[in-house]
Amino acid sequence: MITDKQLVEGSRSGHGEMLGLLVDRYKDDLYRFCRHLTLNAQDAEDLFQEVWVRVIRKLEKYDCERTFKAWLFQVTLNLHRDRYRRWKKLQIRFLNEGSYRADVLEIRDSAPLTEEAMLRNERNAELEQGLRSLSKKYLAPLILYYYNEFSYEEIAEMLGIPVGTVKSRLNQGKRLLQTAMRHVKEEEQ
Amino acid sequence: MNEEELRDELLSRYFNEPVQAPPRLVEQTLQKITASERLTKSLVTAVVLHVIVLILLGVCLLTGPVPLPGKLALLLVFGLSQTSAAAVLLFCLPGRKGTAAGS
Numbered sequence: 001m002i003t004d005k006q007l008v009e010g011s012r013s014g015h016g017e018m019l020g021l022l023v024d025r026y027k028d029d030l031y032r033f034c035r036h037l038t039l040n041a042q043d044a045e046d047l048f049q050e051v052w053v054r055v056i057r058k059l060e061k062y063d064c065e066r067t068f069k070a071w072l073f074q075v076t077l078n079l080h081r082d083r084y085r086r087w088k089k090l091q092i093r094f095l096n097e098g099s100y101r102a103d104v105l106e107i108r109d110s111a112p113l114t115e116e117a118m119l120r121n122e123r124n125a126e127l128e129q130g131l132r133s134l135s136k137k138y139l140a141p142l143i144l145y146y147y148n149e150f151s152y153e154e155i156a157e158m159l160g161i162p163v164g165t166v167k168s169r170l171n172q173g174k175r176l177l178q179t180a181m182r183h184v185k186e187e188e189q
Numbered sequence: 190m191n192e193e194e195l196r197d198e199l200l201s202r203y204f205n206e207p208v209q210a211p212p213r214l215v216e217q218t219l220q221k222i223t224a225s226e227r228l229t230k231s232l233v234t235a236v237v238l239h240v241i242v243l244i245l246l247g248v249c250l251l252t253g254p255v256p257l258p259g260k261l262a263l264l265l266v267f268g269l270s271q272t273s274a275a276a277v278l279l280f281c282l283p284g285r286k287g288t289a290a291g292s
Contacts, residue, residue, distance in 0.1 A: 019222070023215050031210035045211065049218045053225045127203055146204035178196060 004068040012059055023052055026072060033073060036143045037080050039132055047083065051076045070150065074158040077140055084136060130180035138173030141166050232279070239271050 002021065010018025030051065034044035055075055062071055131139060144155045156163045246267060250260045 016219075020215070020219055023218055027210040027215050028208065031214065032208035035208055036204060045214060045217075048210070048214060049221045052218045053222055056222055056226070123199060124203055127199065142200070143204055146200050148201070148205065174196070174200075177200075 005064050008059065008062060008064065008068060011056070019056070026069065029069065030072060030076065033076060033143065033147075034080075037076070037140070039128055047076065047080060050083075051079055054079055067154075070154050070158060073144070077158060081136070126181055126184050129184045130177050133180045133183075134173060134177055138169055138176060141169045142173045142177070145170055236275060239275065243268060243271065 002018075004022070004025075007018050007022040007025070011022055027048075031044060031048055034047045034051070035041065038044045038047055051072070055072065058075065062068070131142075134142075140159060141155055144150050144158065150158070152163050152166050156166045159166065161169075247264055250264055253260070255263075
């Protein structure tokens with residue numbers, strides 16, 4: 001099996017097929033991360049594509065000693081932050097608060113809609129409502145933490161903040177999310 | 190199971206639910222990368238060409254029979270228009286998609 005390092009080296013040397021393999025290898029993981037960050041399918045696809053364009057530009061700077069996935073996620077986070085700031089500026093300038101597109105994120109699967117699936121969708125919808133209301137600085141640590149793949153140190157490196165801050169943002173994020181979900185439930189009742 | 194454990198389990202399940210990327214996403218991404226590289230090369234070529242044209246124009250103007258302040262003014266106007274056009278182009282192209290996208 002070709003390692004990430006070999007694929008990166010190949011992509012650096014301009015081998016298109018290596019780049020294709022690299023994109024293909026991380027397509028599901030990265031897309032899932034983009035979906036969770038943007039909470040919107042179309043934005044997730046845009047972000048996914050822009051991430052790879054940036055990755056290609058920055059590939060020379062990638063340190064092969066580091067896990068590629070962690071670096072890829074870090075690039076994604078930085079790009080998402082930039083995009084969010086630009087969008088926020090634009091929103092403040094031109095848009096009204098009320099015109100925000102509240103597209104509901106549904107992680108669809110092909111399974112038939114059983115009662116259990118309906119309940120799960122409902123729970124996910126509530127959760128997403130809560131996540132939408134959460135400040136962006138709490139969302140990224142929460143996602144990375146619950147992926148169960150990254151240590152506190154890795155999350156701190158990706159976000160460019162100290163480990164202590166990661167832990168406090170996680171706790172604060174969980175608390176805020178709980179409050180937000182309670183509000184969502186109360187509004188629905 | 191207390192409320193906190195339940196919430197943790199819900200979050201863990203939600204974030205670890207498998208999500209499959211749309212089938213054409215990889216292909217579209219590779220196309221976008223190619224297009225972006227082509228665009229970068231075109232921009233670099235355009236900038237280099239502009240610089241060459243500017244130098245040639247400068248040489249022609251400075252050696253021609255036009256009074257010096259006129260030559261300088263012409264050169265300045267030409268240079269400024271080219272620079273501002275290039276700046277607008279460079280500023281608009283990368284930000285075009287990003288600004289339109291909400292997150």
